[in-house]
Amino acid sequence: MTEKMYPPSDDFVAGAHIDADTYASMYQASVDDPDTFWGREAKDRLDWIEPFSVVKNTCFDLGKVSVKWFEDGVLNVAYNCIDRHLESRGDQTAIIFEPDDPETPAQHITYTELHEKVCRFSNVLLAQGVMRGDRVIIYLPMIPEAAYAMLACARIGAIHSIVFAGFSPDALANRINDCGAKVVITADTAPRGGRRTNLKSNTDAALLHCSDKVRCLVVKHTGDQTTWIQDRDVDVKAMMAQVAPDCPIRPMNAEDPLFILYTSGSTGKPKGVVHSSGGYLLYAAMTQKLTFDYHDGDVFWCGADVGWVTGHSYIVYGPLANGATTLMFEGVPTYPDASRFWQVIEKHKVAQFYTAPTAIRALMGQGTSFVEGCDLSSLKVLGTVGEPINPEAWTWYNDNIGKGKLPIVDTWWQTETGGHMITPLPGAMATKPGSATKPFFGVQPVVLDPTSGKELHETKTEGVLAIKDSWPGQMRTVWGDHERFETTYFSDYKGYYFAGDGCRRDADGYYWITGRVDDVINVSGHRMGTAEVESALVAHAKVAEAAVVGYPHAVKGQGIYAYVTLMNNEEPSDELRRELEGWVRTEIGPIAKPDLIQWAPGLPKTRSGKIMRRILRKIAENDYDALGDISTLADPSVVEELIENRMNKA
Ligand code: 6R9
Numbered sequence: 001m002t003e004k005m006y007p008p009s010d011d012f013v014a015g016a017h018i019d020a021d022t023y024a025s026m027y028q029a030s031v032d033d034p035d036t037f038w039g040r041e042a043k044d045r046l047d048w049i050e051p052f053s054v055v056k057n058t059c060f061d062l063g064k065v066s067v068k069w070f071e072d073g074v075l076n077v078a079y080n081c082i083d084r085h086l087e088s089r090g091d092q093t094a095i096i097f098e099p100d101d102p103e104t105p106a107q108h109i110t111y112t113e114l115h116e117k118v119c120r121f122s123n124v125l126l127a128q129g130v131m132r133g134d135r136v137i138i139y140l141p142m143i144p145e146a147a148y149a150m151l152a153c154a155r156i157g158a159i160h161s162i163v164f165a166g167f168s169p170d171a172l173a174n175r176i177n178d179c180g181a182k183v184v185i186t187a188d189t190a191p192r193g194g195r196r197t198n199l200k201s202n203t204d205a206a207l208l209h210c211s212d213k214v215r216c217l218v219v220k221h222t223g224d225q226t227t228w229i230q231d232r233d234v235d236v237k238a239m240m241a242q243v244a245p246d247c248p249i250r251p252m253n254a255e256d257p258l259f260i261l262y263t264s265g266s267t268g269k270p271k272g273v274v275h276s277s278g279g280y281l282l283y284a285a286m287t288q289k290l291t292f293d294y295h296d297g298d299v300f301w302c303g304a305d306v307g308w309v310t311g312h313s314y315i316v317y318g319p320l321a322n323g324a325t326t327l328m329f330e331g332v333p334t335y336p337d338a339s340r341f342w343q344v345i346e347k348h349k350v351a352q353f354y355t356a357p358t359a360i361r362a363l364m365g366q367g368t369s370f371v372e373g374c375d376l377s378s379l380k381v382l383g384t385v386g387e388p389i390n391p392e393a394w395t396w397y398n399d400n401i402g403k404g405k406l407p408i409v410d411t412w413w414q415t416e417t418g419g420h421m422i423t424p425l426p427g428a429m430a431t432k433p434g435s436a437t438k439p440f441f442g443v444q445p446v447v448l449d450p451t452s453g454k455e456l457h458e459t460k461t462e463g464v465l466a467i468k469d470s471w472p473g474q475m476r477t478v479w480g481d482h483e484r485f486e487t488t489y490f491s492d493y494k495g496y497y498f499a500g501d502g503c504r505r506d507a508d509g510y511y512w513i514t515g516r517v518d519d520v521i522n523v524s525g526h527r528m529g530t531a532e533v534e535s536a537l538v539a540h541a542k543v544a545e546a547a548v549v550g551y552p553h554a555v556k557g558q559g560i561y562a563y564v565t566l567m568n569n570e571e572p573s574d575e576l577r578r579e580l581e582g583w584v585r586t587e588i589g590p591i592a593k594p595d596l597i598q599w600a601p602g603l604p605k606t607r608s609g610k611i612m613r614r615i616l617r618k619i620a621e622n623d624y625d626a627l628g629d630i631s632t633l634a635d636p637s638v639v640e641e642l643i644e645n646r647m648n649k650a
Pocket residue numbers: 263308309310384385386387388389410411412413414415416436499500501513515516522525526527
């Protein structure tokens with residue numbers, strides 16, 4: 001079966017940064033001689049205070065894993081994102097801020113204004129004793145101050161770690177403690193979809209579990225009343241007005257950490273993914289420009305939240321390094337109604353729009369009437385990220401938003417990779433709905449046999465996805481635990497970076513990501529470790545045991561299905577079910593709330609006591625005819641019971 005191909009128009013190709021021939025020759029050069037290729041890109045795309053003499057110094061051998069790029073180069077990320085643009089584009093808008101409420105006027109922040117705000121924010125941090133290498137937690141909504149805070153950290157050499165504003169006080173406290181943060185930056189309340197989250201009171205609750213030395217910087221965003229703890233809480237806006245409007249940049253080594261971002265894995269608590277200053281910035285900048293074919297004057301809109309890696313690379317660092325105009329949206333796609341995305345595109349004349357398949361599916365379900373009244377003629381390129389996109393959603397996006405004319409870039413990458421890894425370059429590739437197509441420059445994907453670990457060389461093949469050699473945007477380590485970095489990514493398949501995804505490669509050499517092959521599930525494009533949800537559930541006094549798996553969900557991609565065994569004297573009830581849902585919300589956050597909870601008197605276990613998740617997944621998928629071999633179970637009768645009472649009877 002050959003899939004339908006969607007080539008870019010001749011006009012698009014004529015104006016594109018990269019066409020098919022350029023892609024082919026540049027890709028070859030990037031893998032034949034990475035030193036020359038990346039050395040030149042790093043010099044062309046970034047400004048260096050001290051030039052580097054070494055380009056690449058990387059090793060994927062277990063026990064010796066080390067990733068360094070441009071290691072003796074010196075630069076400053078904030079300088080590259082702001083100061084160097086001041087002369088040529090000081091009056092150009094750097095950030096458009098579109099508030100949650102469409103009646104509230106949007107803000108246009110120029111590069112000159114951004115410079116002053118970031119300098120003032122830097123001086124506030126310095127006044128709090130934040131120094132080079134110190135960790136700063138950012139727990140903010142999607143407001144310009146989030147970008148100011150990130151860039152202020154970069155300016156003075158502090159390491160930021162953003163915690164998504166939807167996470168609970170416990171999750172926040174864990175991250176503050178894991179990285180030993182000196183300050184946490186938050187806001188009074190966060191409006192989203194017409195409702196308000198009380199971030200300050202969440203932070204107060206989190207700080208009860210942290211060192212009393214941690215300072216709390218509060219952005220008074222809505223002006224809502226909050227508690228105020230003397231000598232600990234600082235009014236950021238008031239302080240910014242008092243400090244100097246200028247702040248020198250701190251020269252940083254290319255390998256100095258820029259940020260830590262916590263992400264879920266298949267085991268244990270979330271890992272602090274560490275990204276570098278030089279390699280990361282180069283990779284974010286280059287991918288933003290080439291994947292979206294960004295041109296001067298375009299308004300770029302990445303609809304992710306800055307709490308996720310997509311927001312780091314494609315709302316803040318990539319676009320600003322390129323001197324772009326980037327749009328920051330505080331709201332949600334369905335408020336006040338399902339036309340909001342398209343209204344914002346019309347209002348700000350957005351050229352590139354980047355969102356997640358789950359949002360497309362949700363809007364698709366609302367019908368096309370919400371799109372019809374909107375002028376989308378400013379659009380040039382559409383993008384998706386976060387999970388595999390199903391052909392129906394792709395086609396809806398293509399027909400209704402792209403009007404059948406715009407390239408759609410389906411970008412596969414991860415928190416760990418810093419930027420796009422497998423993605424169409426829109427002027428260079430014909431796309432196929434559901435395929436991320438081909439690797440970005442310097443990226444060498446391989447398909448491995450999951451059992452033998454051998455590389456599968458045939459073009460058309462299927463297996464697990466791994467990457468053969470390093471690229472500049474690669475994560476450098478897990479914060480405080482380099483061994484965990486090695487075992488998580490380099491021990492299953494020796495000599496490769498193992499991504500945790502399965503994939504197939506078709507006869508044209510196009511890659512199709514088939515989803516995670518580990519115990520990570522993808523709920524509305526958010527990564528969730530099933531182990532995290534399980535440990536939240538078993539922390540409840542009435543729960544004896546819990547097993548969590550993903551199941552197909554029409555809008556979210558995957559839903560969370562929890563099997564719960566109660567303590568001996570507890571009775572299942574709808575009330576208890578609601579209690580457990582609420583419990584997980586407060587332990588982790590609303591995105592982790594189980595969609596379905598099944599009471600399980602017993603779980604299918606091997607004789608050695610290992611839960612057979614394969615069986616639980618099948619039952620959750622309502623595909624229990626194909627359970628396979630269950631003869632190794634200690635008590636096969638529990639399976640009958642689970643099937644009988646399954647929650648997902650389609
Ligand atoms: C950027 C981001 C990473 C996981 C990844 C994969 C899934 C991301 C995808 C995709 C298919 C795409 N994923 N993009 N699957 N097609 N275009 O999402 O980072 O939150 O770390 O998630 O998301 O399973 O391994 P992160």
